[in-house]
Amino acid sequence: MAKPRGNILFDSERCKGCGMCLAVCPEKILYLDENVSNSKGYHPAQISDYSRCTGCCSCALICPDVVITVERLAA
Numbered sequence: 084m085a086k087p088r089g090n091i092l093f094d095s096e097r098c099k100g101c102g103m104c105l106a107v108c109p110e111k112i113l114y115l116d117e118n119v120s121n122s123k124g125y126h127p128a129q130i131s132d133y134s135r136c137t138g139c140c141s142c143a144l145i146c147p148d149v150v151i152t153v154e155r156l157a158a
């Protein structure tokens with residue numbers, strides 16, 4: 084298994100489930116967690132496979148609600 088390059092943190096209460104982060108993730112490892120609803124009633128974004136995250140930050144940059152923080156990990 085590849086070593087993860089990024090650690091993703093979600094401020095899930097801020098997420099509006101717009102899906103923009105899913106669309107831009109080159110690894111297609113983000114999804115909306117339909118088993119969870121935040122206090123606004125949205126299904127928040129989640130990551131399915133940390134090991135495949137490249138730490139590219141595309142998800143954090145596109146998010147209009149500043150939900151995602153990417154910690155870039157040393158190679």
Ligand code: SF4
Binds near residue numbers: 091
């Ligand atoms: S940092 Fe890049 S690879 Fe990792 S979840 Fe976000 S968009 Fe995907």
Ligand code: SF4
Binds near residue numbers: 100105146150151
């Ligand atoms: S994390 Fe941001 S871009 Fe992704 S679904 Fe939630 S609000 Fe939209």
